[in-house]
Amino acid sequence: MSTKPFITDTFLLQNKFAEELYFNFAEKQPIIDYHNHLSPKEIAENRQFENISQAWIGGDHYKWRAMRTLGVNEKFITGDASDKEKFQAWAKTVPHTLRNPLFHWTHLELARYFDVYDLLNEKNADQVYENISAQLQTPEKSVQGLLKMRNVETLCTTEDPTDILNYHQDLAKSDFSIKVSTAFRPDKAILIENDDYNAYVQKLGESAGIEINSYQTLCDALSKRATFFNENGCKLSDHGLNNVSFQNATEAEINAIFEIKLKGETLTPHQIEQFKTAILLFLGETYHQLGWVQQFHVGALRNNNARMLKVLGPDTGWDSIGDFSQAENLSKFLNALDSKDKLTKTIIYNLNPADNEVMATMIGNFNDGSVKGKVQFGSGWWFLDQKDGMEKQMNALSNMGLISCFIGMLTDSRSFLSFPRHEYFRRVLCNLLGKEIETGELPHDMDLVGKMVSNICYHNAKEYFSF
Known part of the structure; x- marks a missing residue:
């Protein structure tokens, strides 16, 4: 008995309007995958x-x-x-x-x-x-071939400040048609509570050619590495944090906190938050000076299974959604940068769906008219980059802001086979809008709605990142 294939041309498209939006306005748009964890080595060596x-x-x-x-x-x-x-x-x-x-x-x-x-x-x-x-x-069907198959125009990997970016340099000099950029991820310099923090600071200093023995020299090293990344085409930073910290401190307090850590002594939770706030504000101003986009992935509760963490290490599948308090500190952080007119373009990715409306309204506080969609509510990520999570994120953004300014989907993946997730997102988007055309909640004006679809799928990101 023959059965109809599961993946058909109309997969996830539930009416003729959704089909028209997808095939005429979404399907053929190039992919800008502005955040992922792909290996630049495997791309450069064309594994x-x-x-x-x-x-x-x-x-x-x-x-x-x-x-x-x-x-x-x-x-x-x-x-x-x-x-x-x-x-x-x-x-x-x-x-x-x-x-x-x-x-x-x-x-x-x-x-x-x-x-x-x-x-x-x-x-x-x-x-x-x-x-x-x-x-x-x-x-x-080498790595580069797989990327070309999905019409990828630009992708952006994620590297630590100590990375020498040699593979990105090789790719920039090659004839590979897809632009491969990077994002600056300095979390290890921020998370001062980590046991291996001092060892990382030493490594950072070596990569920058600076002996880090004070908070100022730490900032100098990060600034030097950010400049190096910028010279190599970097246009983004990225942070994976439980939540954004905000706890005021004087310069003398921050210096003292850093010295305590370098001595191997224990910091209080209050001191940890003070330090994280200071370094995040410093980095935020640095990103503004460089003209970068800053990204914040908040809400993950990581490494829950201590037994398996000991066996397999971090990033092996033992993480979940956290229920951290987000709104107040995030507001204070963005406001501190905005008050100095040093708030760069910002994307906030939320992992707890209970906070969708919080994030959708937060971005509106700092969209100041200077740039279209300056502060973005990022696409559903990790546990939420699926149909239900995407729809909830888009509904919250639509109700509280302008989905027409949304910069769309990214894979956030380590797999070279994950790029059909852009197709998946586009089909979900077109189906969401197609159903509302059918019920009369949106006008049956395919040029109007279709233009918004093509912008969300490609053109908004193209303009936002200036790749």
């Missing part, structure tokens, strides 16, 4: 994956969490099982991901990159593994 597991499963926390939930042994997730065995374990898991976005993403990626439209399961795992692994051996 050729040996098999689908290397391209698809390694580093993918979403898949790992699903497999663990199903009872898959860690050997077949991050352990020493063969690549084929890991794929088989994932294929066995896929039918159990119904109603999880992984089910959508998995089959969208199989279709778009490898022309595979069968539902993945334990029975066809070996056949699919051999088919796709063979395709990945062809030149057109």
